[in-house]
Amino acid sequence: MDKIKTSLLIFIFAFILRGVPLGSPLWGISQDEISLIRGTTQLFSCTNEGDCFLPVSLFFFSWPKIFLTNTLQIILWARVITLTLGMVTLILSYLLFKKILKDSSLVFFALFTLVFCPQLVFLSKFVSPLALGLPLLLLSIYLMVKGLHYWQYLVFSQIFSGLALFSSAYALVPSLILLFLSIFLTLGKKKFIICLSAFFIFLVWFFFNKYSSFFLIKRSLVFFSEPGFINAINSSRGILREGGHFLLGKILYNKLYFSIFWLSNLFRQYSLANIFSLIEDSGNSTLFTVGPMLIVWFPFFVWGVLESFKYFSFKKAAILLLVLFLAGIPASLLSPRFNQDAFVFALFPMAIYLGIGLSGFFKKRGAIFILIMLFTLNFLITTFKVVLDFKQNVRLKNQKNYLSVIKGNFR
């Protein structure tokens, strides 16, 4: 009964944070919402605008356009869909954490950090393809974990991975990883063919939707089209060549460097300053300038990572660490800086570590009060800053579009 009460309380909190105020034009309208208003109603193709809704997310978010004509009402109901998806994300996180962390108190602590995660809160307030891609991926992972014991779930896991693939550009790499993992887990068994078939269906659909696929690859793998790297490698080689060390230049500076640049960018995504503090300037965040996790969680995260090797078996702890590592890959494949939006996948393994770290702390009752005070202050300060940042970014950036959408489409 206590567990049910605690769960309910957490979900009510989450709903209030995400739902209020939903339709108020106080926030302005995001770029994705403008694309949605402007975009076509063809459900299985991409629009021709620069900001494209992939087929699955277009399908999900276009329903209000079928029944409504008023622009603001369309946006409001599309946001209701996002809010619902945000709550579904939390429910799926809860179910997933229950599978991984046997102790219910750890599950609640982990969930708590996600409920109050600024990035997830605001992801639930606006129409965003990522708001759909995220729960689809979580569902896929949850089904995959279940599929370790019952292979049928792996097929469903594949299906949801495939749907995630076509919902958000950021979901490309995680969904591909999950797709391959599902096949790998059934290798050597008869069910392998079923999983492989599901995978091929998505491959076919991938090539069928040429425009979507092109957009998907272009948006998710921007890193490799950075011209600066090639110029830099050639320049470094040229400097050695000037000194007469032609062969050395070729050996030391070649396209293999892309792997080192990429590795550097991958580790950059895990910069504690970007995750827990202020994001580096000119970051690719579409949201705000504070990190996705509250600073007050920092010591618990570090503690949780270290304690995880005591809590889990070495193998499980290593797998969790690997999952955290893999979760940062989508962000590292974008431009060479911290990408807050794509880093969202890493918040879930981080929450698990936080659950472990916080549970150890809560055994020392004297310090709980201090933590609650710090958490409240941190959350208020962060929320306030986010509100100001977002208003400034969204309003200023989309001032023209905002006005044209409101005035031109108001019916």
Add this chain to the structure above:
Amino acid sequence: MKKGKPNIILLLITFLSFALRFWKLASFPVSLNIDEVVIGYDSYSILKTAKDQWGSFLPLAFQSIGDYKAPVLIYLMVPAIKIFGLNEFGIRFTVAFFGSLTPLLIFFLADYFFKRKEIALIASFLLAISPWHIHYSRATFEAILALFFFLSGVTIFCRSIPLKGKFWWLSGIFFCLSLYTYHAERIFIPLFLVVLLLVYFKEIRKNFKNVLVALIISFIILLPLASIMLSPQGQTRAKSVFFTNDYELRVVKFGEIEKRGGISFFEKILNGKPVATVSFLLKRYLEYSDISYLFFKGMNYTPDKFPAIGLMYLFELPFFLLGIFKLTQKSLTKDKIFLAFGWLLLGPIPSALSNNSQHSLRSLTLIPIPQFLSALGLFTFFNWFLNLNIAENLKKIFYFLCSLLLLSSFIYYFDLYYVQFPYHYSHYLMYGLKEVALYAWEHHNEYEQVIIDPDFGLEGKNITGIPFAYLLVYGREDPRVVQAGKSPYEFENFSYRPVYWPEDQKLKNSLLVASFWQLSPEEVPAEQIVKVVKLYNGKPMFYLVKTK
């Protein structure tokens, strides 16, 4: 390990350390930087007259260029300048020497920590080849000397514990020397001593007599320092580099807050300047844990997106992470784990409080711990590998590949430091000012005045040099002459101000020295350009122009 073998290996490591720091010391870095010339000249002045360039007798804070430098390095440089002369080698010798000896200290400290000679040797070797440490050892940075004294203090303190604190008084002296050597230590060491006190409280309480002796001696030594730090001159440096002067905070962040204007009380509490300041500080602090900075690009030898190197070699990364893991698995006693983590947490504080992001010089006190962690990781890995049940030939191939990886890391580092870095950034190293100074000295009697514009740069006039110091050093001007003048800037017929060709071309029989921003070859007649001084990469930087 056989008895005597560690000593031989340690000797070889020390030899390697000396080799890496002294090889072509006079030529690389390619130019003396601002601090090197002023420190060098002050040291020369002490040698000749026992006074600094401003005429102060044996000062404890050198006025220098208004930044009141710490004294220890300047005094310690006197013998080297006496023997080798006032030149690049003479100026750089002292720091390179103490930097070369630091791996020895690391060995003794690591031996105390891990009680295994193998790990201590690996840690010592890693420091000997560390890009982070080599870079600053070769360019007369006080931080290297301060680190040497600090490590001496810590090593003596730790090794005195089984001796009931017999040599803690000596440890105290070294800590005090470190405080006199570099400003960052004045923040770090007091905090570190608190950690020492907490970790070794029982031992300190048991041997309080020896602690008292150390405290009394340290107190006497530090009295003059306290009076300097409390004086306006002593606070100049601290005030100028304090984080509140940081452009990003003062102008950008506070500017945003002020632009909003008319903010409510609620906003002031939740998003005003105090919150902005704390957020900014936290960000600066956390930046020092950035793996990308530590292992990929921390040394800033090349521009953004260019191949780069971190403070540590990339091959150390997996072992560094393994070392962190091993440390938490109680591979050391509790007191040592706390000491290591305390050191790691405190290390970035002095640099976080300054007005630069990710400043590898000011966080130099951190350097032993990452090396310890990498050494622990390396030892753990190779210990495990040695005991693997695989063919000996396979092991030999693996060792060969590891050696190849180490060698290629070296070669890569060498290229970045000796080739790429001077090519890209010689202007930031003040390259060209030596040539300007030598020419100006040679020909200054031919002119009524020699006017040198201190501002130059490739992207714009974003670098301010101190040409007077280069003239002093390369002209070996008599310190008595300099001291007799109103200031060190005024000697002979040299003056330093912005050059403006449309007006200055009217001056009679003068030599104007400025960068192409002020003396553009398109404006200045070719016959009046007497010399063009180029940067290391061949790009013209300084134009020496005579007026009619």
